[in-house]
Amino acid sequence: MRNYKELKEEVWDKGICSGCSICTIVCPMKTIFFDHGSPTTYNYCKSEKDNVPCGGCYSCCPRIETFLEKHGIGSFIGAFAAKASMDISKKQSGGAVTAILFNALKRNLIDSVVMVGQDHTTMKTYSIAVKDADQLLCYAGSKYIWYTPSLTALRDIIEEGTSKRIAIVGTPCVCQAVRKMLKSDNPVLNKFKESVLLLIGVFCTEIFDYDRSMRYLSENDIIPSEIKRVDIKKDLIIEKYDGSIIELPITKDLKKTGCEVCMDFSAVDADISAGSIGSEEGYTTILTRTPMGEFFLNSAKENGCIEADALVSTDIIEKFASQKYKRNYKRYKEIIGDGT
Numbered sequence: 114m115r116n117y118k119e120l121k122e123e124v125w126d127k128g129i130c131s132g133c134s135i136c137t138i139v140c141p142m143k144t145i146f147f148d149h150g151s152p153t154t155y156n157y158c159k160s161e162k163d164n165v166p167c168g169g170c171y172s173c174c175p176r177i178e179t180f181l182e183k184h185g186i187g188s189f190i191g192a193f194a195a196k197a198s199m200d201i202s203k204k205q206s207g208g209a210v211t212a213i214l215f216n217a218l219k220r221n222l223i224d225s226v227v228m229v230g231q232d233h234t235t236m237k238t239y240s241i242a243v244k245d246a247d248q249l250l251c252y253a254g255s256k257y258i259w260y261t262p263s264l265t266a267l268r269d270i271i272e273e274g275t276s277k278r279i280a281i282v283g284t285p286c287v288c289q290a291v292r293k294m295l296k297s298d299n300p301v302l303n304k305f306k307e308s309v310l311l312l313i314g315v316f317c318t319e320i321f322d323y324d325r326s327m328r329y330l331s332e333n334d335i336i337p338s339e340i341k342r343v344d345i346k347k348d349l350i351i352e353k354y355d356g357s358i359i360e361l362p363i364t365k366d367l368k369k370t371g372c373e374v375c376m377d378f379s380a381v382d383a384d385i386s387a388g389s390i391g392s393e394e395g396y397t398t399i400l401t402r403t404p405m406g407e408f409f410l411n412s413a414k415e416n417g418c419i420e421a422d423a424l425v426s427t428d429i430i431e432k433f434a435s436q437k438y439k440r441n442y443k444r445y446k447e448i449i450g451d452g453t
């Protein structure tokens with residue numbers, strides 16, 4: 114059974130780790146952790162030292178085996194332009210993601226949501242499990258900078274034992290990791306598999322490295338605590354609390370190492386995928402991919418939390434997905450090589 118040593122050799126040492134942190138949360142010995150953005154280990158792996166069957170980390174890493182299949186728009190049941198019917202001041206697009214989860218918590222369809230929060234003064238992100246629908250509204254909005262692994266709260270909430278029906282919001286790599294875990298027959302993963310009910314993935318071109326982003330902001334005389342909102346169009350659009358808007362070019366070195374080989378734009382493994390492209394300003398593009406995803410969207414609609422109209426075309430999503438695939442597949446081959 115393969116353990117962290119193979120994972121280290123095939124993923125970490127090659128610089129293609131996505132930072133999803135599934136390895137960290139499933140390790141029964143809690144021996145894997147992130148140090149300054151990179152996965153590492155306390156070097157106490159039961160599988161390696163005592164020959165105890167495990168391999169949890171290897172079996173759900175999104176950069177192993179299934180990786181090359183995950184691209185394109187993926188299969189979906191419905192495509193919508195959606196917006197929250199309630200006021201969500203921090204929403205990124207139409208607030209549909211928050212509205213779906215708000216409804217799910219309010220109607221007691223789930224127990225908690227594992228999502229990403231961000232410290233207002235430092236822009237450092239953190240993984241958090243939220244159980245209260247109203248509190249959830251504080252965590253709306255996209256965090257484009259990666260600081261800490263996004264899944265660590267999943268382990269905490271499962272160990273706490275009070276959440277049996279968990280929703281997760283994550284980038285495509287997180288969705289791939291969780292889906293792999295849910296499909297795996299490795300018994301080490303059972304306690305996680307039993308508790309995850311819904312997976313919402315955001316469209317993602319890339320995520321930015323924290324240290325490099327802070328340096329870039331500082332070079333442009335921007336202090337994180339002055340920033341009210343960040344958006345990504347062609348450029349990085351920074352809206353400050355004083356009302357000013359600054360547009361900065363997105364330079365190549367901002368990208369988090371590991372993202373350059375990701376080929377999944379649309380979170381093909383999610384139950385629901387959500388993004389801004391494909392819909393007009395003020396709306397979220399929603400792809401429902403599974404009956405579970407459909408159920409949660411429909412419930413939010415029926416309870417008046419969300420308005421959703423069918424999308425006329427998904428061409429632009431396919432175009433973005435294909436561009437990401439072509440660009441990053443090339444980079445992946447440069448790094449990994451396959452003899453062709």
Ligand SMILES: Cc1cc2nc3c(=O)[nH]c(=O)nc-3n(C[C@H](O)[C@H](O)[C@H](O)COP(=O)(O)OP(=O)(O)OC[C@H]3O[C@@H](n4cnc5c(N)ncnc54)[C@H](O)[C@@H]3O)c2cc1C
Nearest residue numbers: 204205206207208209210211228229254256318388389390
């Ligand atoms: C790193 C990143 C890159 C993106 N790139 C694109 C893109 O290229 N094209 C595009 O169309 N859309 C992109 N999106 C998606 C877009 O920004 C919105 O998240 C999406 O349209 C949903 O909007 P909403 O208003 O419905 O979400 P909201 O209601 O505002 O909710 C957003 C949810 O996402 C969660 N979240 C925020 N940041 C993260 C994160 N880093 N990791 C995990 N969960 C997070 C929040 O906790 C919240 O639950 C990206 C999102 C992220 C996080």
